[in-house]
Each structure stands twice: as structure tokens, then as C-alpha cells.
Amino acid sequence: MLSTGLVVMAPLGSLAQIPLTKAAARPVSPQALIKVHAYTEGGVAVFPVRDITRNPHVMQRYACDACDWAPRLERADWRTTPLFQREYAKEINAAARRYQLDPALVRAVIHAESSFNAGARSPKGARGLMQLMPATARALGVRRPHDPRENIDGGARYLAEMLARFRNDVSLAAAAYNAGPQAVQAYAGVPPYDETRAYVQRVRVLLYRYRRAAQLDWQG
Template sequence: MDQLYKYLVIQLSFVLALTFFGTPCQADIYRYVDADGKVHFTNTPTSSHFSFYMKEGSDTRSLKDVIKYCADLYRLEAALVQAVIKAESDFNAKAVSTKGALGLMQLLPETARDMGVRNPFDPEDNIRGGSRYLRLMLDQFNNRLDLALAAYNAGPGAVRRHGGIPPYEETRNYVERVKKYLYEYQIDRESLL
């Protein structure tokens, strides 16, 4: 009986060890920038100030890698994709605007469908779709960044109708904000936030 007991204890210990140490753990990583500009990261957010940053685990790419991959895929500057994400959602993958735009690059559901995005809250899917749409806007407006950004924000029809950046305060501010972030990311190429 003692031998059977020892055998069961060893087997149970082995199963528990495999359960806790043999399989990789994965969690979401969240970030928060406090009033002093200090960036905090955690996998267990303690307040609503934290927003989704990236998935943890060896089978996922970092947000920076996804941005670089999608920027290269659509012949965009990575700093531009980062700047659009910063202006659109402040890197919050779960962001939803009052107009119904979704995810990091704030894609409207129709635009997301047109760009082949299946899950607008999946960072990689959203960045791929948003980058593709940004490339289409640049192509439509002869690589004129101001017009492409205005089209990304207000729609290409509004840009054509007004013969340039529409006279909407939100769109004008958006174009300037993205350009400001673009400049900052171009200077500090290592920065993501």
C-alpha cells in the first residue's frame, strides 16, 4: 500500500509540475502613461487608466513588429502608421468612437469589411486593414499626405467635394495632430508610445 501511495504522490506531483511549469503562460499586457509621462506596464491592470498594449507570448509579435510589417507591406513609413494609431486611439486596441469606428486605427465597420478585416479589435488585423486603407488614400491623392490624412478622417468624398482638406475643425485638427506625432516618431525611431 505504501508503494502505491508513493507512486500516486509522484504521479500527481509530476502532473502538477507539468501543469504549472510545463506549459507557457500567456496574458495580455496593458500600459498606462501617468501625468508625469511615466509609462507603466502590467498584465493585471488595477484601474481603468490602463489600456491594452499587446499579447504576451512567444507566438505573438510585438505591436512595433506588426506596425513595421504592415508599413513595409503597404509601402508606408512605420512612423506614419504609429502616428495615425496614436491620433486615432492612443494605442487602445479596444477603442470605439462615438461614430462607431473600431480598434487601433479606428476603422468604420464598412471600411474594415472592405479592407478584409475580420476582427477590428485584433491589433494585427486592424493595423493591416488601416495601413491598407491609408495606402489607398495616399494613392488616390497622389501621395499628398495632408489630403490622404484628411480622407482617412473625413472620407475621400469629402476631400474631393471640398477640393482639399474639408473645413471641418475635427479634420483640420486631426491632420495637424498626426503630422505632429509623425515628426516626433521620425525623430525618435525607437519610440512606440
Template structure:
């Protein structure tokens, strides 16, 4: 959910596992900087720690050992830099979406339960999860979207999601929102997924898929993933 999207811990093992997986889209890089800070990113940038506002999330521990996240660089704490963008949203991605490995069995019970509750095809829910986070339950985006289906805090609150970082709650909220978009756009999956990415207002204003390169790439790739998951 672009107008909606985040990463977290346990960082090292999780990210290094993802870094070699074609299913995750572009490579996630681990960079150790001269000050000892560590960065995990799938964002193309020549200057990983450049000051680019909302494009960076800092993960650090305060003096009490509490893990915190901030858009501002911590002054007196070691930190990890997290820069994560929706896996299926980069128009220049070189991933072959017709062959990239699928996540065929992850969160089956949660997806089936949520899909049945909101009358959404579970294959579509799974395709959106794959496109949004590549099934990373701890995904955090620079803009604040959270979890598997990348729910923005305000959207999660409206959907009654207490903790978007809990997989079951996130999937239920995302399936609910996806069902709302399908109802609004009369079952048209392309328009519904375009709304999931760019917002329903943008789809209505443009009377169709908005002319945004990211949204058009996203809709096309979700469609491919949906077809593939439905065929399993």
C-alpha cells in the first residue's frame, strides 16, 4: 500500500536470508558504515545515509534497552538504517514475475480465514502480500506502512487493527481493506489493487488506473502473481 508502507528485527539473519532470494525483488544490501552503524536497504542510492527525509527509518536502542524507530538520526546511540520500498513497485525492477519463486505455504491458515471472512480470493490476498512485503511480517516502510500487507497506521486504526506487526491482525486488516476496494470498484481486481497502491481517490479521479509508473507496474505484477497463486 504505497499511500500506505516498514523493516525491523531480528535484522541480521533475516535480511541476509532475504538478500539472496529472487522472490524478494531487488537485492537487500547490508552496509556497515565507518561509525559502526549498519544499513539494510533495497533502495537504489549512491549515498545510503544521505539526508532524504522520510526515505530513511532509524532503528536503535535507548539507554533502557527499548528498541525504537525514528525518522531522525539518533544522536547518542548505535543504530541500523532501514530503507525499504514495496517489492513490486519499482518500475525498473529486473525481477521476472512470471518465474520468481512463490511463497506457497506461508500463513495459509491466517490467509484462508481472513479471505473467507471478507469474501476475497485467498490467492489475491497472497499476491498482494507478496507484492507488498515478500511475506516479511516485520516490514516497515519509510512512509510508515507496516507488516505483511503494508498497512499505514491510520488505515490500520480505521480497520480495527491493534498491532499491524502481528501477522494475523495485519492479514485480517489488509484483506478487509482489499475487500472494501473490490466492493468500491465493482469487483475489478485491477482497479482494486491500483487503489490499494495509490489510494481509491486517485483511481476515481483518473477514472481508472492512475498514470503513475509505480502503480501501473504494481498492478501488472500483482496480476501476474495472482494468476500464479490461483493456479497452485
């Protein structure tokens, strides 16, 4: 906890952003610089410099909740780790069509989040293939977060919203998926968190590989 005695919100999950208060969700002007005030257990507290005692916004400390329960992901070489090219194809393709996404991107995010473990549950409560926190799952209409179809549909919908919000920039959408859209807006780009930058790189590497694999399959 912070030494200042401030009350800080619980850490966020990779996808599940705890709804901010109306005041905390206000756009941050370029003049109101964002400062990492202090580390908390499982996250960092981020405040506008001019308003350090109000509306703390806690960002997760780790690249993905899946890494907490699956340390092997931290050791993975994303350029060579085996791909999941056939798993949940029906669910991924259906969600990709519904939200006009590249199936390879959905597959890359699932791989980055849970390594295709439908039963994944992080210590922070993120669940399923796309690691949805309970509040986010409810907001997306996902009643059974460990159900692959519901989880993929909800996660794909959120991913599509982030792409629309950030003009189809995959790096910014991935950063928002990991750290929250408010952080991306505040920094006008990928937030300077090592874990978020690593997550963005991970998704981009996996996206390239899944696109390449799909192309090779198409060519026969």
C-alpha cells in the first residue's frame, strides 16, 4: 500500500478494467502530466501531478495475469513457441466475423493472455482464454467466463472497441487491452511500463506468426 495513506483501487487485470469514477475518467490534458507515484502490491498508482491526492488510477504491474499462474509464459521465446493453429477455430472465426477482426489477432491475444488455457484464472480474478475480470465480463454480457465461446466473444468485442478507439493501431489497442485505454490516452501512445511494452511486442510477434501460418495453410 502507499505510504501516504491514500486509499487505492484494487489492481486491474489484463483486460478487465475496473470502472473508473466519472472524475477519474476525465481526459488528461497534455499539461497535466502523469506520474507514477508509487508501487503498490500488484500494481502502480498513477496520478495527475496536479491532483496527486485524488482519483488514483492503478495499473497492473505485470504484463498479463496469465503470467502469475503460468510462469512458463515469462520464459517463452515468442518467436519460436509452438502456435495454437486449430484450437477453438469455430469460436475465434465466429467472433472475428462478428466484430470484423483478423482471426490471427484474436488468436495472438488469446495466446498472449492464457496460452489457450480455457480454465485459466489469475490470482486477481481474471478468467478464461482472454482473461476477463468479473466486472468486464458482466459489462460485455459474458455470464460464463470459462466458456470458450462466451469468453472469446466478449474479449473480441472489447478488442474491437480498442481498435476502433485507437484508429486500428494494433500496438495501441494491445496496450489498451493490457493497461487500459485511459493510460494510452494519457501518454498519447504505449505507456512507458516495461510490462505493457513487453506485452505489445508479444502480441505483435504472435500476430505476425499466426498470419504467416494462416498464409502458408492457404497456399497449401
